[in-house]
Amino acid sequence: MMNYDLVVIGAGLAGMTTALKALQQGQKTIVVAAGAGAMEVMSGCLDICGGDDNPWLALRRLVAEKPAHPYALLSEEEIREALAFFVEQIKGACPYYHQSGFRNFRIPTALGGRRRACLLPEGQLAAATEGPVLAVGFKGYRDFSAELMAEGMNRVGYRWQATEVDTCCLQGGEGDGGRICNNSVEIALRLERSWRLLAEELSGRTRGFAAAAFPAVLGLDQHLTVKRGLEKSLGVSVFEAPALPPSLPGMRLAASLAARIRRGGGDLLQGFPVVSADIQGRMCRRIIVATPGSPLSIGGKNFILASGGILGGGILLERERASEAVFNFPASGFRRQASVFQTGVRVNRRMQPLAADGQVILENVFCAGRILAGYDPFSEGSGAGVAVATGYRAAVEAGRMAEQ
Ligand SMILES: Cc1cc2nc3c(=O)[nH]c(=O)nc-3n(C[C@H](O)[C@H](O)[C@H](O)COP(=O)(O)OP(=O)(O)OC[C@H]3O[C@@H](n4cnc5c(N)ncnc54)[C@H](O)[C@@H]3O)c2cc1C
Numbered sequence: 001m002m003n004y005d006l007v008v009i010g011a012g013l014a015g016m017t018t019a020l021k022a023l024q025q026g027q028k029t030i031v032v033a034a035g036a037g038a039m040e041v042m043s044g045c046l047d048i049c050g051g052d053d054n055p056w057l058a059l060r061r062l063v064a065e066k067p068a069h070p071y072a073l074l075s076e077e078e079i080r081e082a083l084a085f086f087v088e089q090i091k092g093a094c095p096y097y098h099q100s101g102f103r104n105f106r107i108p109t110a111l112g113g114r115r116r117a118c119l120l121p122e123g124q125l126a127a128a129t130e131g132p133v134l135a136v137g138f139k140g141y142r143d144f145s146a147e148l149m150a151e152g153m154n155r156v157g158y159r160w161q162a163t164e165v166d167t168c169c170l171q172g173g174e175g176d177g178g179r180i181c182n183n184s185v186e187i188a189l190r191l192e193r194s195w196r197l198l199a200e201e202l203s204g205r206t207r208g209f210a211a212a213a214f215p216a217v218l219g220l221d222q223h224l225t226v227k228r229g230l231e232k233s234l235g236v237s238v239f240e241a242p243a244l245p246p247s248l249p250g251m252r253l254a255a256s257l258a259a260r261i262r263r264g265g266g267d268l269l270q271g272f273p274v275v276s277a278d279i280q281g282r283m284c285r286r287i288i289v290a291t292p293g294s295p296l297s298i299g300g301k302n303f304i305l306a307s308g309g310i311l312g313g314g315i316l317l318e319r320e321r322a323s324e325a326v327f328n329f330p331a332s333g334f335r336r337q338a339s340v341f342q343t344g345v346r347v348n349r350r351m352q353p354l355a356a357d358g359q360v361i362l363e364n365v366f367c368a369g370r371i372l373a374g375y376d377p378f379s380e381g382s383g384a385g386v387a388v389a390t391g392y393r394a395a396v397e398a399g400r401m402a403e404q
Pocket of ligand 1: 009012048370382387
């Protein structure tokens with residue numbers, strides 16, 4: 001049996017943050033995940049609390065309204081510490097930026113209009129511009145409309161124009177040269193080979209604009225080269241606007257976090273679900289992972305449950321009830337609360353799972369991210385913030401437990 005100090009279930013933002021913090025604390029760590037989580041569908045912008053330009057004011061209001069909110073378990077100082085840790089961990093390969101004091105940026109939406117976000121990847125940083133923007137679409141690529149976005153932005157008082165380029169101008173792989181492509185990953189890979197051809201095609205069109213907006217397809221592994229190269233050639237700031245999933249910014253973030261974990265000495269087993277756990281008294285001893293062939297047994301001193309909510313597979317919804325998928329923890333909030341997204345596992349301040357009577361169910365299991373009860377990332381604009389902050393806290397608590 002493989003044995004670790006810490007076994008993390010889930011490779012979303014929460015699980016990855018936990019693993020990075022645990023590795024920093026010197027714990028032998030493995031991340032086991034069925035899939036990639038919400039990162040591959042999210043915009044890539046990280047939301048802390050969207051209700052106000054100052055997310056901390058919005059967060060205080062939220063916690064006052066919802067005392068069972070995961071943010072109520074943390075101090076603002078701890079949340080800032082977790083965000084700073086996260087940014088530090090991924091700088092270089094996938095740099096993220098924030099304003100002083102982690103205030104919200106206002107960035108355009110795909111249909112025009114602005115929304116708030118706290119941490120922006122480099123590819124979306126110039127999106128906060130107030131100046132005139134040229135929105136560039138790709139003919140045949142239907143997941144983003146430059147025209148629709150420009151019209152929407154003009155309706156709310158901005159000065160945007162739209163233009164289109166033909167993906168035939170981009171060099172394909174061997175044998176597919178000249179073919180129109182309508183798939184975001186394929187356009188991204190073509191741009192890595194031939195962003196200079198795109199810059200030539202757009203030559204002269206960006207004059208008079210502060211920035212050019214492209215759908216979020218500007219490269220995958222070589223994104224920074226493509227984005228910075230286009231900026232230099234076009235003489236304007238370049239940013240990516242959200243397109244439909246799969247999300248290239250999210251895929252870049254997931255890949256950077258995975259690479260960082262491996263570089264830090266952590267193990268990552270992705271593509272296989274945890275199907276059960278071996279429990280003795282109030283301690284989890286090992287988890288069982290379904291792999292092709294015989295199931296894999298992974299032992300650990302401590303475990304982090306970061307398996308997502310109802311969309312991530314962590315919470316199972318049945319007709320009359322909801323439950324947690326690996327340990328069968330009770331899921332609270334189902335039916336009683338207005339939003340089904342608030343359904344999840346209730347925890348104490350140490351992030352340990354609680355039964356309906358308030359008793360800790362398992363001492364050495366800590367929960368983080370979407371699996372937690374009491375919040376709705378969509379209406380609150382709190383998704384990444386809760387995942388990162390509770391993931392960080394769960395690792396700290398597991399580290400304390402390991403020292404006892
Ligand atoms: C469409 C969409 C768009 C979003 N856009 C944004 C945005 O723009 N900004 C923002 O801040 N937030 C956004 N969010 C919310 C945010 O992405 C999530 O709240 C946050 O990423 C949740 O992270 P997590 O790690 O808790 O869960 P998830 O990302 O769901 O990860 C769960 C992980 O657990 C794994 N897992 C599940 N069950 C098992 C099992 N049995 N065994 C092993 N592994 C398992 C999954 O495969 C996955 O790896 C969006 C969410 C969605 C769905």
